[in-house]
Amino acid sequence: MRKHITSISNPLVKHLLLLQKKSKLRKSENEFIIEGVQELNYAIEAKYTLKQVLVCNDVFENNIQLDDLDCEVIDISQDVFEKIAYRSSTGGVIAIAETKNLSLKDLNFKTKSPLILIAEAPEKPGNIGALLRTCDAANLDAVIIANPKTDLYNPNIIRSSVGTVFTNSIATGSTSEIIDYLTKNSIYIFAAALQDSSSYLKEDFTKATAIVVGTEDEGLSESWRSQAHKIIKIPMEGKVDSLNVSVSASILIFEAKRQRLNH
Structure with a gap:
């Protein structure tokens, strides 16, 4: 059974909001945020490692096979999604992924x-x-x-x-x-x-x-x-x-x- 987050005070939600805002945190944690179905599909094709995928089922566009993802999938309420989403037209999906070295x-x-x-x-x-x-x-x-x-x-x-x-x-x-x-x-x-x-x-x-x-x-x-x-x-x-x-x-x-x- 998938975890469900309904509170904007949840520690993972707070962490995600900080990752969006703070470059130093992204660098120290080697993590970043991917928002949107198209963007997430591109990242998957590029073999980025996903850590968590947060899905708002009220707005989720079902063109990603969530069960096939090799990471934790978490359901979130619409209130949580609206708090963490940069824009509304992202298909109801937000992920935390590992950065690459870019060497x-x-x-x-x-x-x-x-x-x-x-x-x-x-x-x-x-x-x-x-x-x-x-x-x-x-x-x-x-x-x-x-x-x-x-x-x-x-x-x-x-x-x-x-x-x-x-x-x-x-x-x-x-x-x-x-x-x-x-x-x-x-x-x-x-x-x-x-x-x-x-x-x-x-x-x-x-x-x-x-x-x-x-x-x-x-x-x-x-x-x-x-x-x-x-x-x-x-x-x-x-x-x-x-x-x-x-x-x-x-x-x-x-x-x-x-x-x-x-x-």
């Missing part, structure tokens, strides 16, 4: 000419989520976050990425660690920046390629600009000289994909 050494490429996006020090969950959605749509070989300022298991990133934080192959590291990794693996570095740059339309992205983008406010650090094989830009014809990072990344990624389809 560079764990990346495995299926091709000899991988296409990788590297984002240096992105901070806004909405931008990170948009980047991950683009990378999923383009089926990139990997996404690497350099000098991360935001915990990738932040609920806002999971939500804004519509679960593609689980569908992408992701790693994190310092800028110097990532540059060393790219060099050792003979991956060509294209850094997106305004200074001393040429149009991205003149470049060949069919070899093993890393496209590196920075934030709109700060741009890329000198380390990336000095170590890049080429510095590229998207020509601007209006008044502004830059685009949102997720928009810029999308343009560069899909040009690389176009070249590879025609190669």
